[in-house]
Amino acid sequence: MHREQNKSQQYHAQVRFLFHATVKIKIPVAYSILLLDDLFSIMESVDYQYNSYRKDSYFDLINRSAGSFVEVDDVTIFLFKKIKEVASFFDGLYDISIMPLLRLWGFYQSGENRRLPSEEELQAALQKIDFRKIELEGNKVRIQKGQELTTGSFLKAFAVDRVVKELKRAGVSDALINAGGSTIRYLNDESHPFWDIRVYDPDVREQLLFGLKLSNGCFSTSAQKETRIVIDGKEYGHILNPKTGFPAANKQVGIVGKNAFEGDMLSTALMNVPSEQWKPLLKQLDERWGVSGFVIDENRKITFSDNFNENMTTE
């Protein structure tokens, strides 16, 4: 419906602000610009229906009804099942019920009166964090009183996957979605066999670390780079460890996988895994989810999975 004529290597690119991030979608110029409206509408729909920061979304209703069951749709149940699978694999190092901890650190309030949480406050917040206490019963979900969920670590990526589904349905085989730089999902065909992705140093702005040549998948990255708060002159990143309550030690994680939703969750979880545990863990991740990746730890040591450098370039 949207195709006009066959042109290669040139794209319509449009940028919008969604999920607190700059989202760019690129489609070949052979397709109508109107397709971009459809694609962004899909992301907006996901935002309205599921974003925990949107009033009356499913996750917002679950949060406001803590202690009671809430009837939700099939997509919400699907999301919870996948989230619990990842959370279970990482034994709680990934946990979407981490919102009380984020609030305690002051990530959702003004910078005034920010201070380091006390040990008692941390323990009190950690008591509320437990993905195992999220109950699923048919099409109903219940969290415990005092718990609060956040969709910040997966929903944008899920929306990106929905866009890709629509792109494929529309017959588009060469496209790219760059959501905030942390989720880059790409489609390729014979005319355009790979996309170039640039990975930058988490500590030195605009310092290129390496390039990647990637095809038909997703690059997901998490870092403590820019979303930080300052307390007593010291910076603390926004990715918190659900078990210790403190910001994750690793500086950056990158994952190359099949889809954005899994990649986003995995990259967030891996921020809390010490780099010395990476090699054996990445083998398991490859077998289970078909991913490869790298981590830059607090000492700036980079660890790659065995097959990751196949994608790397120096450009």
Add this chain to the structure above:
Amino acid sequence: MEVVKKIVLYLFGLFILLFGNRKGPESGVSTQEPNVDLNKDIEKRFHVHTLLYNTIQDRLTNPAVHFRTERIDVGAVEKTSSPSKKTQTETAKPEDASGTK
């Protein structure tokens, strides 16, 4: 034998197509008029508007009172997503990854 079987099945299928889904031995299209006058008191059940064609302005107008969409100024509204001022044309240039969410 196979050929006979096929012919029999074909004829059976044709029979079902022609005479299936009937209400009984007196099958056939009923020519009896329905008991209900579907157009009875239609004005009471539907709002019927008569559109007038203005030959000078070359448009239809509806003189009856009806609801229509009006654009009103609600002031500054935080939109879910704001489209960029224009769609740009780009090449397959490298994309920058950033770890911020």
